[in-house]
Amino acid sequence: MSATGRAAIRSPQFDYRGGVLYTESLSLDQLAQRFGTPLYVYSKAAFIDAWRRFNQAFDGHGQRVCYAVKANSNLAILKLLANLGAGFDIVSVGELERVLRAGGDPAAIVFSGVGKREDEMRRALEVGILCFNVESEAELLRLSALAHSQGRSAAIAIRINPHVETDTHPHIATGHRDAKFGIDIQRAETLYGQAASLPGIRIIGIACHIGSQITQPAPFMTAVSHIMTLVERLLENGIALQHVDLGGGFGVHYHDEPQLDISALIGCMRQAVEKHGLKLLLEPGRVLVAKAGVLLTRVEYLKTTDQGRFVIVDAGMTELIRPPLYDAWHEIRAVELRPGMPFELHDVVGPVCESADTLGRDRRLAVQAGDLLAIMDAGAYGFSMSSNYNSRPRAAEVLVDGEHATLIRRREVLEELMMQEELPD
Numbered sequence: 001m002s003a004t005g006r007a008a009i010r011s012p013q014f015d016y017r018g019g020v021l022y023t024e025s026l027s028l029d030q031l032a033q034r035f036g037t038p039l040y041v042y043s044k045a046a047f048i049d050a051w052r053r054f055n056q057a058f059d060g061h062g063q064r065v066c067y068a069v070k071a072n073s074n075l076a077i078l079k080l081l082a083n084l085g086a087g088f089d090i091v092s093v094g095e096l097e098r099v100l101r102a103g104g105d106p107a108a109i110v111f112s113g114v115g116k117r118e119d120e121m122r123r124a125l126e127v128g129i130l131c132f133n134v135e136s137e138a139e140l141l142r143l144s145a146l147a148h149s150q151g152r153s154a155a156i157a158i159r160i161n162p163h164v165e166t167d168t169h170p171h172i173a174t175g176h177r178d179a180k181f182g183i184d185i186q187r188a189e190t191l192y193g194q195a196a197s198l199p200g201i202r203i204i205g206i207a208c209h210i211g212s213q214i215t216q217p218a219p220f221m222t223a224v225s226h227i228m229t230l231v232e233r234l235l236e237n238g239i240a241l242q243h244v245d246l247g248g249g250f251g252v253h254y255h256d257e258p259q260l261d262i263s264a265l266i267g268c269m270r271q272a273v274e275k276h277g278l279k280l281l282l283e284p285g286r287v288l289v290a291k292a293g294v295l296l297t298r299v300e301y302l303k304t305t306d307q308g309r310f311v312i313v314d315a316g317m318t319e320l321i322r323p324p325l326y327d328a329w330h331e332i333r334a335v336e337l338r339p340g341m342p343f344e345l346h347d348v349v350g351p352v353c354e355s356a357d358t359l360g361r362d363r364r365l366a367v368q369a370g371d372l373l374a375i376m377d378a379g380a381y382g383f384s385m386s387s388n389y390n391s392r393p394r395a396a397e398v399l400v401d402g403e404h405a406t407l408i409r410r411r412e413v414l415e416e417l418m419m420q421e422e423l424p425d
């Protein structure tokens with residue numbers, strides 16, 4: 001395992017022992033027997049490791065790390081992160097209620113998103129969140145009127161679109177000129193001026209988030225430089241800020257991406273921000289949870305066609321949509337190694353009736369029907385993006401801590417899928 005090599009860097013919490021893949025002290029085949037498949041398996045130690053590694057760059061300094069809830073919003077994981085000292089970045093009232101239920105501190109919540117409804121704002125004001133990251137003039141006016149009418153004041157940052165291009169998939173780039181996110185950097189100064197005079201509004205920061213799964217430092221640093229130029233102009237105009245929120249987007253090593261040196265990057269960000277006596281706030285999602293989870297699935301059938309070989313498994317795009325949606329690559333491992341069995345190239349596909357329902361193409365595997373496969377690095381944007389398409393109950397989620405496994409979300413049952421529906425007379 002080398003930090004500079006191109007081989008995927010693994011969490012030590014997911015490794016083979018005697019030819020069988022383990023999570024901490026439990027083998028994945030035991031977990032599959034006990035909880036069934038498809039199954040999301042998370043390692044508590046891996047979450048803690050990722051949190052510690054991310055926070056190392058701050059060496060205990062007054063940072064605020066607001067975990068982006070949408071990456072993995074299971075209550076048990078939110079509670080784990082809250083206990084480690086995380087704040088939270090939310091994009092809906094649903095995520096807000098999850099954080100509150102998990103025991104997260106409302107005063108450490110930032111609220112992002114282009115379409116905040118009035119009821120969502122009202123609830124966030126009521127519980128006293130840290131900051132609204134405002135994304136348009138219309139939103140600013142709505143928030144001002146609402147807060148003022150309640151005799152409250154809403155703390156805000158304006159989310160800037162810094163116009164930077166990133167190397168990530170177009171679906172997860174958010175900081176380019178034609179994205180729906182944020183305020184044009186040229187218009188930001190005017191909007192800050194307006195915000196300063198609005199009732200019910202208290203300016204405390206500035207924000208940006210340029211996209212997800214970014215694996216080069218350059219786009220981040222370009223954004224920092226644009227944002228800090230703006231911060232200087234705001235300061236000159238008497239608009240004082242307390243924090244600079246540089247968002248999330250820190251890429252992880254799924255396959256052959258460059259390894260992002262996050263500590264060095266955060267060090268540069270801190271330098272730029274703290275020079276002005278401001279506090280750095282970050283909103284990492286993926287980097288805190290991706291490596292801490294695998295999707296465990298069982299092989300139903302092997303199938304050979306003129307086009308090639310397929311491994312048909314019991315998980316698909318309903319459990320993990322990243323491969324079809326973003327062309328994402330996840331390593332796929334056999335849970336039990338089969339010494340002596342020849343490796344063949346396979347496409348690993350799910351049961352969903354869509355040609356896009358492929359979890360991995362051209363994978364070298366030695367497997368037979370009934371075997372278990374682990375889709376690695378599935379802790380981020382896995383379960384949280386899952387769906388019931390094809391009337392498939394959602395998978396169960398299990399959190400492993402040493403030799404203990406806790407069911408943190410039980411498998412859905414078919415009755416639950418039909419419960420909200422009515423048969424007309």
Ligand SMILES: *Cc1c(COP(=O)(O)O)cnc(C)c1O
Nearest residue numbers: 068112212248249283284285286
């Ligand atoms: C999704 C999102 C994040 C987290 O992105 P990651 O790539 O998971 O780190 C942070 N901030 C905002 C505003 C987001 O929309």
